Amino acid sequence: MRRPSDYGARREIVEERRRNVVVEASAGTGKTTLLVERVVDLVRDGTDLESLAVVTFTEAAASELRGRIRHGLAEAGLTEALRRLPLARISTIHGFASFVLRSYSHITGVDPSFETVEAHFAGPELAARWDRYLASLPASKVEEMEPLLEAAGTGRLLELAEQVESTWWLSDLTELGDHRAILEYLREAAPAETSLLFSRPSARCSSPDDKLLPDLQGVERLLQSLAGSDPPTPEEAQEALGAVNLSRGSAASWGGKQALEEVKGALRTVRDLLKKSLPALLRGAEASEVLDSVLMPFVRRLRADWEGDVSRLSYQDLLVRCTRALSKSPGLRRQLGERFSHLLVDEFQDTSGLQVELFSSFLAEAGRAFGPGRITVVGDPKQSIYGWRSADVETYKSTLAALEEAGALSSGIVDNFRSTRRVIEFVNVFGRLLFAAQSPEELPYGCRYSPLTAFREEEGPPVRVVEVKAPEEGDLKSDLSAETMADWIAADIRRKVDGGALPGHCAILMRRSSKAQAMVDALELQGLEASLAMRSDFSRRLELVDLREMVRCLTAPGDARAWVHTLRSSFFGIGDPDITAAIAAGCRGMDDAGAEVLPRPVREANRMLRRLRAAAVELPLADFLYQLLLSTDMIAGVEASGYSVERRLGSLATVLEMAMEGTIGSCQELLAHLTDRAPGGGRPDPAIPRPDMQAVTIATIYRSKGLAYPHVYLVETAFGRNTRKDVLLRDLHARRAAVYLSGELQTPAYPLLELQEGWREAAETRRLFYVAATRPRTSLTVLVAGDDAGGDTMQTLREPLLEAVRTAPEGVCRHVEVEAAPMHRRRASRPELDPASSPGRVPPETEPVFEATEPEVEDTPAERLGTLVHAVLERIDHADPEGWVEDNEELLESVCESMCEEASRLALRFFGMELPFDLESCRVVGREYPLVVTEEGRPQERYIDLLLEDGEGLIVVDYKTDRVPEPEKESLDRLAEHYRGQQEGYLEAVRRAFDRPARGYLVFLAAGAVRRIEG
Secondary structure (H helix, E strand, O other): OOOOOOHHHHHHHHHOOOOOEEEEEOOOOOHHHHHHHHHHHHHHOOOOHHHEEEEEOOHHHHHHHHHHHHHHHHHOOOHHHHHOHHHOEEEEHHHHHHHHHHHOHHHHOOOOOOEEEOOOOOHHHHHHHHHHHHHHOOHHHHHHHHHHHHHOHHHHHHHHHHHHHHOOOOOOHHHHHOOOHHHHHHHHHOHHHHHHHHOOHHHHOOOOOOOOHHHHHHHHHHHHHHHOOOOOOHHHHHHHHHOOOOOOOOHHHHOOHHHHHHHHHHHHHHHHHHOOOHHHHHHHHHHHHHHHHHHHHHHHHHHHHHHHOOOEEEHHHHHHHHHHHHHHOHHHHHHHHHHOOEEEEOOHHHOOHHHHHHHHHHHOEOOEOOOOOOEEEEEOHHHOOOHHHOOOHHHHHHHHHHHHHOOOEEEEEOEEOOOOHHHHHHHHHHHHHHHHOOOOOOHHHOOOOOOOEEOOOOOOOOEEEEEEEOOOOOOOOHHHHHHHHHHHHHHHHHHHHHOOOOHHHEEEEEOOOOOHHHHHHHHHHOOOEEEEEOOOOHHHOHHHHHHHHHHHHHHOOOOHHHHHHHHHOOOOOOOHHHHHHHHHOOOOOOOOOOHHHOOHHHHHHHHHHHHHHHHHHHOOHHHHHHHHHHHOOHHHHHHHHOOOHHHHHHHHHHHHHHHHHOOOOOHHHHHHHHHHOOOOOOOOOOOOOOOOOOEEEEEEHHHHOOOOEEEEEEEOOOOOOOOOOOOEEEEOOOOEEEEEEEOOEEOOOHHHHHHHHHHHHHHHHHHHHHHHHOOEEEEEEEEEEOOOOOOHHHHHHHHHHHHHHHHOOOOOEEEEEEEOOOOOOOOOOOHHHOHHHOOOOOOOOOOOOOOOOOOOOOOOHHHHHHHHHHHHHHHOOOOOHHHHHHHOHHHHHHHHHHHHHHHHHHHHHHHHOOOOOOHHHOEEEEEEEEEEEEEOOEEEEEEEEEEEEEOOEEEEEEEEOOOOOOOHHHHHHHHHHHHHHHHHHHHHHHHHHHOOOEEEEEEEOOOOEEEEEOO
């Protein structure tokens, strides 16, 4: 294979010792590999692995990084370092802070066994505290609060108090009343016009009688008073702005028409910017002291109560407390500075000012934030998309500039190993246009484009740009656009799958998930499964689910489901025939008798499980996990699978490291950790494709970062933007804040921070589209609404996209126009979304433990009709069955074809029958409810058509579509007897699973009759 064109730069980066290293590595250029090579080279050169701190942004990335470092050390033959790898600091920034707080708890002042939680106070607890606080206020204070209560109400004030409490650097709300922030806003929003009005243009007027002159002088005085220490009152501001009449003024008095228009233009702009908001901002300035006196005592109580509890820390607390401890303790800084000789930071573009402060506090030397040769940072500002998680491009750029100024080796890596040549050629054209379109206001929060070089030889198919055009009649609406895109994508993926591709090779990436359901519906209509990757997947990964069920099996020996899962898992890999034979022999867990007749794999697994249960009880968690992994086939199974081996091993290593640190202290804590939440406190972990590759991934672009897919569909469906005002706006970089209680009351900096936040968001949106465009390995398709539909975000994508189509080299991309139309077949309501199914389950839900048997081949029209009726009843709306059938007529006709009328008639008959139970008052527990039953001594997975609950217990309903010949009664009796054995088995299984009474009914739809089954 040819060497990358930046090979020399890569080697210099890896081998540099004397200087700090700064690497800007564009998408797909192997930056993680570069970081791993640098770690291996440092260790080979004699650096102690334990003196390196390797930090990245997410738990998923950290676990993968650990696995790749392990592999790199093994390839380099560094066996001693490999043995000590579990002691190395390879973690997220929050994990590093947690390590410092626990290891040096005698200095940091926390309980070393502290629990990490999502938020300080739960909603109900906070509301109760707020109510008690308000009730304790004297009448004079309540009277003082009246303007705040009128503007916002107590609920909005509580929301503000909660956000102020979590903003650790905000301690004085009186600072929010600085009226000079209004002038900052004007200078940012209209610099030329503001500058003109401050230059006293009224002096240019040659006639004191000119009618525009007093209006202009009033606005000049208003601006001068805003610049001084005595701001105008809201009434004075309203009067000055309301008096402006731009129809006045004589060109002769102002030196000509052009000069007059210049003054009028400035006056108009400033008036329009301030007319609605200035009185509210001045009222906010006046109210800031009251706001401080009302809110801050409550906030201080909350903070004092929380900080007094050193056994619980939020994820933000980890960074704040660690940084504070380092700033206060020279001894702690010295110890960490001696312990860690070098810091390597991956995904540095996702850093924040607080994180940089934390690391520089113990790596600083000779007045520099980082001593020479002590830090390597790898990042790409074009991939900084987590501003909502405190990622700070301004800090990234200023930190890199300081490092470079101090002599750091600075290099760029541009060879893309991921994508085909046509994708890279398109990304370069599109990226250049996308970033070149940044406004001057965006640039402080944005970055320049740096082109990629295609390393792969494959040319690949052209990039497709699909533009959804408005229908012939009417406008293009958001829902219509999304449905059209979804239908087009689903059909295209169907063609790929029919041509031999796996569904899991395809990913649909969206900026927001609001239209994800349209994509799911369209894929279902094409017979394709969708996997939504909209949340953190760490705890749902196969290896961690196996670990969770193993621990549950050991700590709750009576849990038969956990036992079966564990036998089948990567720990033992026992097949279903052996497990079925064990169950048939009466075995229900590791302690069951009958060992002599059990299949050998099950017998040996049970013996191992009993030994591991003793270890789980007697040993510290970390030691138990070591024994568990060394005693079973998990590691070998993961390696043999060939599926995401490094990442899966890294996930297990992450859990092991957390146990060693004390983050997780017991098996019960491990279960809670892997059941209730993923590590990272909601920080974005990329989703991973399903191992069977049978589902199309639908993900937000945020979740796709760090991943790659053969075929990517980038979809922009957003029309407009969220207009809700945040009660507290925060500039984390400058540590400024502003409050919005209502349109009549907001603190002076609110318009300024809102303006800057808009520029930040616009710059990040460009980076977001760049990240999405660099995810594909083979093909890229971008879908966007046309004809000027949508809001600013749509324009941000559409304009450079269509220009790229026009200017890209021939053959690189292809333009496709699609007329907007609803999906060809609208999907029926999903059972879990049925209004009748919305209440929570009664008892814990049982889960099938064996694969479902293959459905029988439908040889006859009667069997086909039965299947269709069951499908309709699985989805029909119990609250309005006839309305549901009418609304889904088109879908039913396309699915049921010639049997549509008959299937609908039989399904609706159920709701018109005289039933021995009140259907309307029953709660739907489930439809097509899966259950494991024993038939002929073998466990089988079966489905209950309808499972209900009323006051007496559970009701098992089985629909039958059999034709009933005359005499009807005798025929029904014979049919009921025919089905009796099966129904009795269902009833027994339901009673055993739920430990509740149950009764069963056969519902013969053709005859409109019911027969009860006693069992």
